[in-house]
Amino acid sequence: MNSRHRWNLTATSNVVACQGGEDTMMEPRPIPKPEAGELLVKLRCVGFCGTDLFKLTNNLAKPGMVLGHEIVGEVVALGKNVKQFVKGDRVVVPHHAPCGSCHLCLNGNETMCETFRDNLMEPGGFADHVLIRNRATALATHKVPNGVSDAAAVFMEPAACVLRSVNRSNLRPDGTAAIMGGGSMGLLHLLVIKATCPDARVVLIDPISSRCVLAAELGADKTAAPGPNALAATTAMTDGYGVDAVFDTVGGARLLEAGLALSRKGGAVVLFAHAPNGQRADFDLNDLFRFERRIIGTYSGALSEQEAVFTLIASGRLNPTPLVSHTMPLDDFALGYSLAKSCQALKILFTPSRAASS
Ligand SMILES: [Zn+2]
Ligand SMILES: [Zn+2]
Known part of the structure; x- marks a missing residue:
């Protein structure tokens, strides 16, 4: 598929786009179409992370960028050759996956791998629809078992x-x-x-x-x-x-x-x-x-830690849900940001925009 076909121009959904500095704005963007090996998920919830806060407060979020990387979503479209998921699956997705074969990966420093830096979510997690790149789909996406809430599963990455x-x-x-x-x-x-x-x-x-x-x-x-x-x-x-x-x-x-x-x-x-x-x-x-x-x-988490944490959460031995202090739609992103910045919140979860939920 060439890039002309990459976007479904008839359909848009909301994203929270950085505007430079601390400013953000919700805006409609075309919904990406999954290519071979990729997944398109509809957001269920996304965690607001200290890294997002750091980027916004330190002027590191370039205009147009969509932050957010701790997401639970529902599979709504699959690229060719994706056999392990079906539409309707609830999945939790990390945004980084190492190559597994470079000098750093082979020496236990997977989170330092050059390939690990690639962001495998398009456009980012603060969006009603998120495209999951093929390496993340193949290596790091987990189906959330029944009985595990979105609010628990979203903690897999952190x-x-x-x-x-x-x-x-x-x-x-x-x-x-x-x-x-x-x-x-x-x-x-x-x-x-x-x-x-x-x-x-x-x-x-x-x-x-x-x-x-x-x-x-x-x-x-x-x-x-x-x-x-x-x-x-x-x-x-x-x-x-x-x-x-x-x-x-x-x-x-x-x-x-x-x-x-x-x-x-x-x-x-x-x-x-x-x-x-x-x-x-x-x-x-x-x-x-x-x-x-x-x-x-210590920086980020490798695939082995994601696996181990997923098992801990799925078994109930780790229940991080008491840390969720606020849940609000993406429309209220600026409010969530100010609560986090002023230390009035613990974990904030954003749910889809009001337009997507109605
Ligand atoms: Zn995070
Ligand atoms: Zn590597």
Whole structure:
């Protein structure tokens, strides 16, 4: 099929298009047609991710771009040779898939693979209809079992990122951890740790007391405000050693320094969040040399983590739905953005535009 036939010009549906800076606007676009190996899905829900927030607040979203990548949709059209799905299937789709054969993939760094960077969703997730490219269709799309809600399934991508973070920390099943930040990714760390390391003890650190209350309800062994309270909590929990692993879900140099102070000798600080662009860190290098501390970056989730998380969610061992604080149609995207930016929301899910739902 040549590009002339790529678009179904008679049919349009709504997308939330970036306008430069923080601005977005809902606008109609032609609905793409799936080519061989591709899927067209009708949106059921899409998660608003910290990466979307970062791109909008840091002027990284170019005009016309459609963000969003955590989607659950219903299959409405199939390209040739797609045998594993049928129309009407409810599917969850990640937007990246590694090549599986390059030097980076073969050394366990699939999320660094050049091919992994390709966005496999057209135009993006904040859209009533989303085209799924063939590699994502073949490798990474999962049919959602009956009994698993859209709101649970939509966490496959973010929870895979979190599982990679936990795996990279080498946290033991009965280890100790501190999570810095009680937003949706901090709380998701708590849930993933409790699902995969059931005997681990976890301190969640956040300045907002309502988030600490929710963290305690979700299984945190202790909660604390940042600063001396956090240090006292981790010290008390570990007989003075400090925790095995610290997860920074906030980002930035001050958080890294705080994380190093909470970690034990030989422990790890995992950096899970964006720092402000270009920020440099300043800490005592001997914390690393003399005390064998490790600072570990973690980025996105690989296919193996997506598989593992999908199994955890499908089995009910991981239920992230308490993290959904708001559900609203794509029409209200600007409201959702401002709630996320001002830390008044945990996970926001967008549903199809009002026009598509009516
Ligand atoms: Zn995401
Ligand atoms: Zn690769």
